[in-house]
Amino acid sequence: MTTAEATKTTAPEAGTEQHGLKAHSDGDWANRVPVQTRSERPTSTDVADFAEVTGREAVWKYTPVAKLGALLNGELDGSRIPVTVPAVAGATSEWIARDDARIGRAGVPEERGAAAAWSAFSEAHLVTISGEEHVTAIVRRDALDAAPRAAHTVVEATPHSRGLVILENTGSAQLSENVEIVVGDGAQLTLVSVQQWNDDAIHLSSHYATVGRDASFVHIVVSLGGGIVRLNPSIHLDHEGANGEAFGAYFADAGQHLEHQVYMDHNAPHTRSRVTYKGALQGEGAHTVWIGDVLIRQNANGTDSYEQNRNLVLTPGTRADSIPNLEIETGDIEGAGHASATGRFDDEHLFYLQSRGISEEEARKLVVRGFLLEVINQIGDDATEERLQAAIEAELAESTK
Structure with a gap:
């Protein structure tokens, strides 16, 4: 469905109008019902199907859209972006045309930023994991520049394969992209997206995953760098027995905007x-x-x-928005729940550490380190985990200067 289709209206049948309901002078609002849930959002790969972003839309209202004009409304360079993928047995890397049948299987954009990137790219970067022996593939993107770019990446795990794919993002960039992940039946795939951009970087990224029968998919986001990072994963459990896990760790400094909108779609039994x-x-x-x-x-x-979602506030002047939503259309479930909390240090934790001779400054570092490393340690690649631990140490060192 396109945005244009979503806004079509029909006149109510005679005698069914609500008493006292009249159209206002600002438009035919009486016959237009706003999108209330994630599943009702219009989708399209064509940027023309989405109106220009004002910042009042539900999907954009927390984002500094005034700084995103080049990616939302400008002309994007859709040529190949520079990527480096070290050769490893069990993983292949290639470029495919935008009309290749392997594109468009995992999801479709729900907003203008993703649709703009989809409309602009000329080729997609395809990474394929195959074989039952576990394989690790690292995709490095570290040679971009400040020019507005569009990119499209497809990661596929063939049936019963096992693998880890790490997307490493560093340097300067003004990048809008879509990442599709296709997890075959019985496969086990972990995808990690690491954002360690320079302070001037702007990165808009939409990830879409479809998970096969009895397959397992783990999606991990680590956002530590970049002026604006907006990474939104949508995981679709489309087949019976599918398992999906989404982990995220982020550390925001002064003036930095880090945004993650996670969608978990249960579309099959068990x-x-x-x-x-x-x-x-x-x-x-x-x-x-x-x-x-x-x-x-x-x-x-x-x-x-x-x-x-848990947020730890280290200094005054910060803002953490945390909004969990749960939509249930059947009563026959094993369980469902959500939780959200934002706060400062736990005084009991600090007291416990200080009572054992640890200074308050070091105690605070230990609390933050343990808080975030719970997610970092899910990655499963020692070198990447050690590098990110060092990055977190550097962030904490800055806080004590």
Whole structure:
């Protein structure tokens, strides 16, 4: 459905109008019902099907859209972006044309930013994981520049394969992209997206995953760098027995905007999902946004789902928006729930550490380190985990200067 189709209206039948309901002078609002849930959002790969962003839309209202004009309304360079993928057995890397049948299987944009990137790209970068022996593939994007770019990436795990794919983003960039993930039946795939951009970088990224029968998919986001980072994963558990897990860790400094909108779609019986995002904020104007949407469809009986977001505020002048949403269309489920909390240090934790001879400054570092490393340690690649731990140490060192 396109946006244009979504706004079509029909006149009410005679005698069914609500008493006292009259059209206002600002438009025919009486016959237009706003989108209330994630599952009702219009979708399209054509940017022309979406109106220009004002910042008042539900999907954009927490984002500094005034700084995104080049990516939302400008002309994007859709040529190949520079990527480096070290050769490894069991993983292949290639470029495919935009009309290739392997594109468009995992999801479709729900907003203008993603549609603009989809409309502009000329070729997609395809990474394929195959074979039952576990394989790790690292995709490095570190040679972009400040020119507005569009990109499209497809990651596929063939049936019964096992793998880890790490997307490493560093340097300067003004990038809008779509990432599709296709997890075959019985496959086990972990995809990690690491944002360690320079302070001037702007990155809009929409991830779409479809998970096969009895397959398992783990999606991990680590956002530590970039002026504006907006990464929105949508995981669709489309086949019976599918398992989806989404983890996120983020550390926002002064003036930095880090946003993650997570969608977990249960669209088959006996599916399971877990969502855990944890963030820390320090410095004037540091802003994080987490929105978690879970949909349990009518046919998803036996679903087991839980989502949570935790934010640790280290200094005054920060803002953390945290919004969990749960939509359930069937009563035949194993369980579903959500939780959200934002606060300062736990005084009991600090007291416990200080009572054992640890200074208050070091105690605070230990608390933050343990808070975020719960997510970092899910990655499963020692070198990447060590590098990110060092990055977090550097962030904490800045906070004590």
